[in-house]
Amino acid sequence: MQKNLKVLTELQEIDLKADGLRGEKEVVLGEIAALEQKLNEAAEAVAAKNAELETVQAEKDDVEANLATEVDNIVRSEARLKEIKTQKEYQAVSKEITSAKKLKQELEEQALQKLARADEIKGEIAAMEADLKALEENSAARKADLDARVGELDAAIATDNAAREAAVKSLPASVMKRYNTLRVQRRGIAVVEARDGSCLGCNMQLPPQLYNSLFRGDDLITCPHCQRVLVLKIEAQG
Numbered sequence: 001m002q003k004n005l006k007v008l009t010e011l012q013e014i015d016l017k018a019d020g021l022r023g024e025k026e027v028v029l030g031e032i033a034a035l036e037q038k039l040n041e042a043a044e045a046v047a048a049k050n051a052e053l054e055t056v057q058a059e060k061d062d063v064e065a066n067l068a069t070e071v072d073n074i075v076r077s078e079a080r081l082k083e084i085k086t087q088k089e090y091q092a093v094s095k096e097i098t099s100a101k102k103l104k105q106e107l108e109e110q111a112l113q114k115l116a117r118a119d120e121i122k123g124e125i126a127a128m129e130a131d132l133k134a135l136e137e138n139s140a141a142r143k144a145d146l147d148a149r150v151g152e153l154d155a156a157i158a159t160d161n162a163a164r165e166a167a168v169k170s171l172p173a174s175v176m177k178r179y180n181t182l183r184v185q186r187r188g189i190a191v192v193e194a195r196d197g198s199c200l201g202c203n204m205q206l207p208p209q210l211y212n213s214l215f216r217g218d219d220l221i222t223c224p225h226c227q228r229v230l231v232l233k234i235e236a237q238g
Contacts, residue, residue: 002217004175005191005231011167011179012191018160019188025153032146035139042132049128053121060114067107074100175220179229186228194223194230202226 077097084090168176182190192201197211204225214221214232221230 004171004220005217005229007167007170008175008179008191008229009231011164011171012189014160014164014167015183016188018157018164021153021157021160025150025157028146028149028153032143032150035143035146039132039135039139042128042135046125046128046132049121049125053118053125056114056118056121060111060118063107063111063114067104067111070100070104070107074104178220182228186226189228191229191231192223192226194232199223199226199228199230201228206230 074097077093077100080093081090081097084093171179179190186201189201192199194200194206194211194214197208198205201223202225204223206223210221210224213219214230217232222228223230
């Protein structure tokens with residue numbers, strides 16, 4: 001049983017180390033995901049701004065088309081004035097020309113506004129694209145470092161997995177079942193040291209007879225309070 005206790009203690013050290021490695025890997029992968037999300041959001045913002053530019057340019061084209069139509073109407077109406085013979089018809093056509101010129105002026109103002117807005121958006125796009133490029137360059141360097149760290153963690157985890165498999169093979173199935181159950185129930189800590197009559201897992205005083213039986217090491221003994229497996233490190237006693 002002493003050998004089993006020793007292996008259990010080593011197994012827990014392996015598992016705790018692996019827990020830490022997996023936890024770090026999760027954090028690193030989270031940072032990689034955050035970098036990618038930030039890049040995607042920046043790229044989507046540029047795409048949205050380009051779509052806005054296309055909309056404004058299309059609106060400007062529509063305004064300019066309407067403006068061209070009104071200019072043609074004015075030219076035709078002014079040509080008709082020369083052929084009109086009645087005062088009433090002359091006044092009606094003149095009124096049409098006045099309205100058309102007013103509309104033409106409004107359309108010219110709208111076209112200028114659309115043009116100004118298009119130029120403004122182009123400037124915004126240029127700035128956003130420059131920021132995106134810088135972000136891509138910085139993210140690429142950072143992601144390379146993070147990817148390298150993931151590789152290192154994977155290698156360390158693989159080493160621990162191999163060591164764990166070797167340890168597990170040397171332990172009875174019943175012992176492993178209890179160990180795994182305790183790992184789940186006690187946040188990863190299944191094996192704890194007993195020292196000076198106390199369990200260092202829950203800091204509760206152990207019954208003297210139970211504590212003394214730890215010195216014999218001929219059985220798997222658990223703390224009556226936290227149920228963790230107790231080990232006695234003789235070298236730590238004196």
